[in-house]
Amino acid sequence: MDKYRIKPGQNVQLKDFDPDDKSGWNRDKESGDAKLVELRMELDHLQEVLYAENKRKILIVLQAMDTAGKDGTIRSVFQGVNPQGVRVASFKVPSIAEQAHDYLWRIHAEAPANGEIMIFNRSHYENLLVVRVHNLAPEEIWQRRFQHINNFERMLADEGTTIIKFFLNIDLKTQKQRLMDRLNDPQKQWKLSTSDLPERKLWPAYTQAYEDVLSKTSTEYAPWYVVPSNHNWYRDLAVASVIVDTLKMLKPGFPKSTFDLEAYRTQLESEKD
Ligand code: AMP
Ligand code: MG
Numbered sequence: 001m002d003k004y005r006i007k008p009g010q011n012v013q014l015k016d017f018d019p020d021d022k023s024g025w026n027r028d029k030e031s032g033d034a035k036l037v038e039l040r041m042e043l044d045h046l047q048e049v050l051y052a053e054n055k056r057k058i059l060i061v062l063q064a065m066d067t068a069g070k071d072g073t074i075r076s077v078f079q080g081v082n083p084q085g086v087r088v089a090s091f092k093v094p095s096i097a098e099q100a101h102d103y104l105w106r107i108h109a110e111a112p113a114n115g116e117i118m119i120f121n122r123s124h125y126e127n128l129l130v131v132r133v134h135n136l137a138p139e140e141i142w143q144r145r146f147q148h149i150n151n152f153e154r155m156l157a158d159e160g161t162t163i164i165k166f167f168l169n170i171d172l173k174t175q176k177q178r179l180m181d182r183l184n185d186p187q188k189q190w191k192l193s194t195s196d197l198p199e200r201k202l203w204p205a206y207t208q209a210y211e212d213v214l215s216k217t218s219t220e221y222a223p224w225y226v227v228p229s230n231h232n233w234y235r236d237l238a239v240a241s242v243i244v245d246t247l248k249m250l251k252p253g254f255p256k257s258t259f260d261l262e263a264y265r266t267q268l269e270s271e272k273d
Contacts, residue, residue: 006225006226008220010215014210017226019229019230020230029231033233036237040081043077043247048085050252051084055160056114057111057160058116058164059156061165061166062119064166066175067178068169069170070122071121073168073239088118089110091121091126107123108152124152125149125213129209133202133205153221154219162246162247163221165217165222165225167214169227172203175200227242
Protein backbone atom coordinates (compact mmCIF):
# COMPACT_ATOMS: atom_id res chain seq x y z
CA MET A 1 0.00 0.00 0.00
CA ASP A 2 3.15 2.10 0.11
CA LYS A 3 2.65 2.98 -3.53
CA TYR A 4 -0.13 5.36 -2.55
CA ARG A 5 2.28 7.58 -0.62
CA ILE A 6 3.06 10.91 -2.30
CA LYS A 7 6.79 11.68 -2.37
CA PRO A 8 7.92 15.09 -1.16
CA GLY A 9 7.86 17.49 -4.10
CA GLN A 10 5.93 15.07 -6.35
CA ASN A 11 3.73 16.89 -8.85
CA VAL A 12 0.32 15.26 -8.34
CA GLN A 13 -2.23 15.06 -11.14
CA LEU A 14 -5.28 13.20 -9.88
CA LYS A 15 -6.09 11.90 -13.36
CA ASP A 16 -3.07 9.60 -12.87
CA PHE A 17 -4.69 8.03 -9.77
CA ASP A 18 -7.37 5.43 -10.47
CA PRO A 19 -10.13 5.51 -7.81
CA ASP A 20 -11.09 1.96 -8.88
CA ASP A 21 -7.59 0.57 -8.29
CA LYS A 22 -7.42 -2.56 -6.13
CA SER A 23 -3.91 -3.64 -7.07
CA GLY A 24 -2.61 -3.57 -3.49
CA TRP A 25 -4.66 -6.71 -2.78
CA ASN A 26 -4.49 -9.43 -5.41
CA ARG A 27 -7.28 -11.51 -3.89
CA ASP A 28 -11.06 -11.03 -3.61
CA LYS A 29 -13.21 -8.88 -1.34
CA GLU A 30 -13.97 -11.76 1.07
CA SER A 31 -10.31 -12.40 1.80
CA GLY A 32 -9.77 -8.61 1.96
CA ASP A 33 -12.46 -8.38 4.63
CA ALA A 34 -10.80 -11.21 6.54
CA LYS A 35 -7.47 -9.38 6.35
CA LEU A 36 -9.16 -6.23 7.70
CA VAL A 37 -10.38 -8.20 10.74
CA GLU A 38 -6.75 -9.19 11.43
CA LEU A 39 -5.53 -5.62 10.96
CA ARG A 40 -8.13 -4.35 13.46
CA MET A 41 -6.79 -6.77 16.06
CA GLU A 42 -3.24 -5.62 15.38
CA LEU A 43 -4.32 -2.00 15.62
CA ASP A 44 -6.03 -2.63 18.95
CA HIS A 45 -2.84 -4.20 20.30
CA LEU A 46 -0.56 -1.46 18.94
CA GLN A 47 -2.83 1.20 20.43
CA GLU A 48 -2.63 -0.44 23.83
CA VAL A 49 1.17 -0.54 23.74
CA LEU A 50 1.41 3.08 22.57
CA TYR A 51 -0.90 4.08 25.39
CA ALA A 52 1.13 2.14 27.96
CA GLU A 53 4.36 3.58 26.60
CA ASN A 54 2.90 7.10 26.93
CA LYS A 55 5.73 8.71 24.96
CA ARG A 56 4.47 9.25 21.44
CA LYS A 57 1.45 10.69 19.66
CA ILE A 58 -0.35 9.67 16.47
CA LEU A 59 -2.29 12.03 14.21
CA ILE A 60 -4.39 10.68 11.35
CA VAL A 61 -5.85 13.24 8.93
CA LEU A 62 -8.79 12.35 6.66
CA GLN A 63 -9.76 14.54 3.74
CA ALA A 64 -12.11 13.77 0.84
CA MET A 65 -14.92 14.94 -1.36
CA ASP A 66 -18.46 14.29 -0.08
CA THR A 67 -19.53 10.62 0.02
CA ALA A 68 -15.96 9.32 -0.30
CA GLY A 69 -16.39 7.78 3.14
CA LYS A 70 -14.51 9.63 5.84
CA ASP A 71 -17.09 8.57 8.44
CA GLY A 72 -17.32 5.03 7.10
CA THR A 73 -13.54 4.64 7.20
CA ILE A 74 -13.35 5.75 10.81
CA ARG A 75 -16.16 3.38 11.80
CA SER A 76 -14.70 0.44 9.92
CA VAL A 77 -10.99 0.78 10.67
CA PHE A 78 -11.31 1.69 14.34
CA GLN A 79 -14.06 -0.69 15.41
CA GLY A 80 -12.56 -3.00 17.99
CA VAL A 81 -10.01 -0.44 19.16
CA ASN A 82 -10.37 0.59 22.79
CA PRO A 83 -12.49 3.80 22.75
CA GLN A 84 -10.34 5.20 25.56
CA GLY A 85 -7.28 5.28 23.33
CA VAL A 86 -8.72 6.98 20.26
CA ARG A 87 -10.31 10.38 19.76
CA VAL A 88 -12.00 11.93 16.73
CA ALA A 89 -12.25 15.66 16.01
CA SER A 90 -14.62 16.72 13.20
CA PHE A 91 -13.90 20.17 11.85
CA LYS A 92 -16.98 21.99 10.55
CA VAL A 93 -17.55 25.59 9.44
CA PRO A 94 -15.63 27.58 12.09
CA SER A 95 -17.73 29.12 14.88
CA ILE A 96 -17.61 32.85 15.55
CA ALA A 97 -15.07 32.32 18.33
CA GLU A 98 -12.97 30.12 16.04
CA GLN A 99 -13.14 32.65 13.22
CA ALA A 100 -11.87 35.35 15.57
CA HIS A 101 -8.63 33.36 16.06
CA ASP A 102 -5.91 32.26 13.66
CA TYR A 103 -6.98 29.24 11.61
CA LEU A 104 -4.68 26.78 13.40
CA TRP A 105 -5.96 27.67 16.86
CA ARG A 106 -8.82 25.17 16.93
CA ILE A 107 -6.66 22.57 15.20
CA HIS A 108 -3.75 22.77 17.62
CA ALA A 109 -6.17 22.46 20.55
CA GLU A 110 -7.14 18.98 19.27
CA ALA A 111 -3.60 17.73 18.58
CA PRO A 112 -2.92 14.36 20.24
CA ALA A 113 -1.27 13.96 23.64
CA ASN A 114 1.27 11.27 24.57
CA GLY A 115 -0.14 7.79 24.02
CA GLU A 116 -3.12 9.05 22.03
CA ILE A 117 -4.33 8.27 18.53
CA MET A 118 -6.18 11.32 17.20
CA ILE A 119 -8.27 11.25 14.04
CA PHE A 120 -9.06 14.49 12.22
CA ASN A 121 -12.28 14.21 10.20
CA ARG A 122 -11.48 17.18 7.94
CA SER A 123 -8.69 19.37 9.19
CA HIS A 124 -6.56 22.49 8.79
CA TYR A 125 -6.44 21.56 5.08
CA GLU A 126 -9.95 22.97 4.63
CA ASN A 127 -8.16 26.31 4.67
CA LEU A 128 -6.54 25.36 1.36
CA LEU A 129 -9.66 23.66 -0.04
CA VAL A 130 -13.13 25.06 0.73
CA VAL A 131 -11.62 28.44 1.61
CA ARG A 132 -9.85 28.60 -1.76
CA VAL A 133 -12.68 27.16 -3.87
CA HIS A 134 -15.33 29.43 -2.30
CA ASN A 135 -13.10 32.49 -2.12
CA LEU A 136 -13.56 32.74 1.64
CA ALA A 137 -10.15 34.42 1.83
CA PRO A 138 -8.11 36.20 -0.84
CA GLU A 139 -5.35 34.25 -2.58
CA GLU A 140 -2.50 36.12 -0.88
CA ILE A 141 -3.89 34.91 2.46
CA TRP A 142 -4.35 31.22 1.62
CA GLN A 143 -1.20 30.90 -0.51
CA ARG A 144 1.07 31.43 2.47
CA ARG A 145 -0.80 28.79 4.45
CA PHE A 146 0.99 25.96 2.62
CA GLN A 147 4.16 27.10 4.36
CA HIS A 148 2.43 27.62 7.72
CA ILE A 149 0.94 24.14 7.58
CA ASN A 150 4.22 22.45 6.67
CA ASN A 151 5.91 24.28 9.54
CA PHE A 152 3.09 23.41 11.96
CA GLU A 153 3.28 19.72 11.07
CA ARG A 154 7.09 19.83 11.32
CA MET A 155 6.75 21.19 14.85
CA LEU A 156 4.23 18.48 15.82
CA ALA A 157 6.55 15.83 14.35
CA ASP A 158 9.63 17.25 16.14
CA GLU A 159 7.67 17.07 19.37
CA GLY A 160 6.90 13.35 18.98
CA THR A 161 3.85 13.16 16.70
CA THR A 162 3.63 10.65 13.88
CA ILE A 163 1.38 12.14 11.20
CA ILE A 164 -0.41 10.15 8.46
CA LYS A 165 -2.67 11.94 5.99
CA PHE A 166 -5.22 10.25 3.73
CA PHE A 167 -7.02 11.63 0.70
CA LEU A 168 -9.91 9.26 -0.07
CA ASN A 169 -10.12 9.39 -3.85
CA ILE A 170 -13.46 8.79 -5.61
CA ASP A 171 -14.71 9.93 -9.00
CA LEU A 172 -17.69 12.10 -9.90
CA LYS A 173 -19.67 9.15 -11.22
CA THR A 174 -19.30 7.20 -7.97
CA GLN A 175 -20.38 10.26 -6.03
CA LYS A 176 -23.56 10.51 -8.13
CA GLN A 177 -24.36 6.87 -7.42
CA ARG A 178 -23.79 7.32 -3.69
CA LEU A 179 -25.97 10.45 -3.54
CA MET A 180 -28.66 8.50 -5.41
CA ASP A 181 -28.36 5.65 -2.89
CA ARG A 182 -28.79 8.14 -0.04
CA LEU A 183 -31.81 9.68 -1.75
CA ASN A 184 -33.43 6.26 -2.07
CA ASP A 185 -32.80 5.24 1.53
CA PRO A 186 -34.97 6.98 4.18
CA GLN A 187 -32.31 6.14 6.79
CA LYS A 188 -29.65 7.95 4.76
CA GLN A 189 -31.60 10.97 3.51
CA TRP A 190 -30.49 13.00 6.54
CA LYS A 191 -27.00 13.03 5.06
CA LEU A 192 -28.13 14.96 1.99
CA SER A 193 -27.74 18.72 1.87
CA THR A 194 -28.83 21.49 -0.50
CA SER A 195 -25.14 22.27 -1.02
CA ASP A 196 -24.34 18.79 -2.43
CA LEU A 197 -25.30 19.57 -6.03
CA PRO A 198 -23.70 23.05 -6.22
CA GLU A 199 -20.54 21.50 -4.71
CA ARG A 200 -20.48 18.86 -7.46
CA LYS A 201 -20.28 21.68 -10.02
CA LEU A 202 -17.09 22.80 -8.28
CA TRP A 203 -15.46 19.38 -8.66
CA PRO A 204 -12.75 20.67 -11.08
CA ALA A 205 -11.86 23.53 -8.70
CA TYR A 206 -11.63 21.10 -5.75
CA THR A 207 -9.54 18.73 -7.85
CA GLN A 208 -7.05 21.50 -8.54
CA ALA A 209 -7.02 22.57 -4.89
CA TYR A 210 -6.38 18.95 -3.79
CA GLU A 211 -3.61 18.56 -6.37
CA ASP A 212 -1.86 21.60 -4.95
CA VAL A 213 -2.28 20.36 -1.38
CA LEU A 214 -0.95 16.90 -2.26
CA SER A 215 1.95 18.34 -4.28
CA LYS A 216 3.07 20.89 -1.70
CA THR A 217 2.35 19.35 1.71
CA SER A 218 3.43 15.72 1.45
CA THR A 219 6.64 15.58 3.47
CA GLU A 220 8.85 12.92 5.05
CA TYR A 221 7.41 13.82 8.43
CA ALA A 222 3.75 14.11 7.34
CA PRO A 223 3.10 12.12 4.15
CA TRP A 224 -0.12 12.07 2.14
CA TYR A 225 -1.59 8.82 0.86
CA VAL A 226 -4.03 8.94 -2.07
CA VAL A 227 -6.31 5.99 -1.37
CA PRO A 228 -8.50 4.56 -4.15
CA SER A 229 -11.96 4.79 -2.60
CA ASN A 230 -14.55 3.77 -5.18
CA HIS A 231 -14.62 0.38 -3.39
CA ASN A 232 -15.27 0.78 0.32
CA TRP A 233 -13.74 -2.54 1.35
CA TYR A 234 -10.50 -1.73 -0.47
CA ARG A 235 -10.39 1.79 0.93
CA ASP A 236 -10.75 0.45 4.50
CA LEU A 237 -8.15 -2.24 3.89
CA ALA A 238 -5.65 0.27 2.46
CA VAL A 239 -6.11 2.80 5.28
CA ALA A 240 -5.87 0.11 7.97
CA SER A 241 -2.72 -1.35 6.35
CA VAL A 242 -0.94 1.99 6.20
CA ILE A 243 -1.80 2.78 9.82
CA VAL A 244 -0.76 -0.64 11.12
CA ASP A 245 2.50 -0.59 9.12
CA THR A 246 3.33 2.91 10.35
CA LEU A 247 2.65 2.02 13.99
CA LYS A 248 4.72 -1.16 13.70
CA MET A 249 7.67 0.87 12.42
CA LEU A 250 7.55 2.88 15.65
CA LYS A 251 8.25 -0.40 17.49
CA PRO A 252 6.28 0.57 20.58
CA GLY A 253 7.04 -1.48 23.69
CA PHE A 254 5.46 -1.94 27.09
CA PRO A 255 7.47 0.10 29.60
CA LYS A 256 9.60 -1.64 32.21
CA SER A 257 8.48 -1.16 35.77
CA THR A 258 10.27 1.64 37.61
CA PHE A 259 10.11 -0.10 40.99
CA ASP A 260 11.02 -3.46 42.54
CA LEU A 261 8.35 -5.94 41.44
CA GLU A 262 9.76 -8.72 43.66
CA ALA A 263 9.36 -6.57 46.75
CA TYR A 264 5.82 -5.77 45.56
CA ARG A 265 5.12 -9.52 45.16
CA THR A 266 6.46 -10.35 48.62
CA GLN A 267 4.33 -7.67 50.19
CA LEU A 268 1.18 -8.63 48.23
CA GLU A 269 1.60 -12.32 49.14
CA SER A 270 1.87 -11.41 52.81
CA GLU A 271 -1.48 -9.55 52.75
CA LYS A 272 -4.21 -11.45 54.65
CA ASP A 273 -6.97 -11.19 51.91
P1 AMP B 1 -19.49 17.70 6.98
O1 AMP B 1 -18.08 17.18 7.10
O2 AMP B 1 -20.24 17.10 5.84
O3 AMP B 1 -20.23 17.66 8.25
O4 AMP B 1 -19.38 19.25 6.59
C1 AMP B 1 -18.57 20.14 7.29
C2 AMP B 1 -18.47 21.39 6.46
O5 AMP B 1 -17.60 22.30 7.14
C3 AMP B 1 -17.89 21.15 5.09
O6 AMP B 1 -18.70 21.75 4.12
C4 AMP B 1 -16.54 21.85 5.17
O7 AMP B 1 -16.13 22.37 3.93
C5 AMP B 1 -16.80 22.93 6.18
N1 AMP B 1 -15.56 23.42 6.78
C6 AMP B 1 -14.67 22.72 7.49
N2 AMP B 1 -13.60 23.50 7.84
C7 AMP B 1 -13.84 24.72 7.31
C8 AMP B 1 -13.12 25.94 7.30
N3 AMP B 1 -11.93 26.07 7.90
N4 AMP B 1 -13.68 26.98 6.67
C9 AMP B 1 -14.87 26.87 6.06
N5 AMP B 1 -15.60 25.74 6.02
C10 AMP B 1 -15.10 24.68 6.63
MG1 MG C 1 -21.00 16.19 4.17
